[in-house]
Amino acid sequence: MRPRKQNRHLPPCVYQKHGAYWYVKKGKWNRLGTELHSALIEYARLTAAQGSGMPALIDRAWPEITRDLKPNTVKQYRYAADQLKNILVEFEPGQVTPRVVAEIRQHYAATPNMANRIISFLRQVMHYAVENQIVESNPAVGLRRLKEKQRDRYLTDAEYRAIRAHASGNLRPIIDICYLTGQRISDILAIRLADISDEGIRFTQQKTGARLLIEMTDDMRAAIDAAKALPRKVRGLTLFCTMRGGRPYSYYTVRTMWNTAAERAGVQDAHLHDLRAKAITDAKNQGLDPQALSGHTTEAQTNRYIRARDTVRAKPPSIRQLSN
Structure with a gap:
């Protein structure tokens, strides 16, 4: 089959x-x-x-x-x-x-x-x-979960620019909106034109049900305008849609476009989901609220998410007093 x-x-x-x-x-x-x-x-x-x-x-x-x-x-x-x-x-x-x-x-x-x-x-x-009284006990109860390896890949600014430079015109606005909003790719591809206003973009996260508004910025408005300006035979209800049928992009289509751009840019081990990690980590480093951006329900979730990708910065001691 x-x-x-x-x-x-x-x-x-x-x-x-x-x-x-x-x-x-x-x-x-x-x-x-x-x-x-x-x-x-x-x-x-x-x-x-x-x-x-x-x-x-x-x-x-x-x-x-x-x-x-x-x-x-x-x-x-x-x-x-x-x-x-x-x-x-x-x-x-x-x-x-x-x-x-x-x-x-x-x-x-x-x-x-x-x-x-x-x-x-x-x-x-x-x-x-x-x-349903088919068996008397559940044989899968009590079995410990295997420890899952947490991805700690951080996409650098240079890698972001390189992938974007080698991306197709259809993919570039998606990359930008992924980074600027910090949302999951499934929520990005589901953005409806009705979700966009002068205030920003409204999301209802598919995974958690969390509702949030990502405030409008000049960068975000430019990315939205770029997406709207793409040639379309049929204009769909979503911000990102296929050229012919006006249907929302599938995750697999966008992932393929991303992988192609990363390969052409020579960037290794770059996943589409790394854009969300980069956005949340950069938001923290820029003094913004990473938890609000991510839509996590607790600060611990956000901190755990960031620590796997952030780098601790430390200043070295002075050596001047040792020279006297």
Whole structure:
């Protein structure tokens, strides 16, 4: 089966067409419904009848686990679900023991972030199994998380200028707005024209739900004007949109443009998300409020975020008195 290019948040064999969701198996189309949540429940009911193993349990638990999650988290859990289905394809729920869970974690130990995500998802699947009296206990409870390596890359001013100089005309305003607002790329690409006023740009962060206004500056106004001035056959509702269809840019498109610009500039290990780190760190060094800019709920979150990228400055002692 070829990997999906669109609708990656949907389970296998589920497609959206003509305003409804469909389960397609062996050429037969079964209508699941028009609402995603109810469609997933119907999908779980249909697939549950096809087997009682772990893959079937994962499909049954999926609607409950993902009901109130953010789209980005759903995509990550979709990957985790697919990985677990492959690993546990021959397991019944009762055969998943703490030792099996520990072995899965060890298998992904080289990528601790993904390992923790997979175990977290498995823990919720087994919690669903406990609640529905499929198993008596949750084998994933009590397993410690792997220590995740925190990225400490700081993008220097020279590197920023070099990447921007080699960026396409479509990418440059995105780079500038990312830096000037310090917001996550998903929130940058979701900026609507209606969110922009003489006061600034209003954000409702997709990850946290935090609402904030980044005040307008001359630099920000110039970046906004540059984005609006780009040639567009169709003007979309968002500040950044594709030339032909006027649709918002996808994260993957912008990441590809960024990687190309960084490669041409000769800047190594530069991630698109490093722009947010640079903005927050520079805001602190310029005497501004980094917590307000980041939208973090606590000062500790912001301080931890900055310390990984900031450099402590120290003055050396004088040597003059030693010369006398």
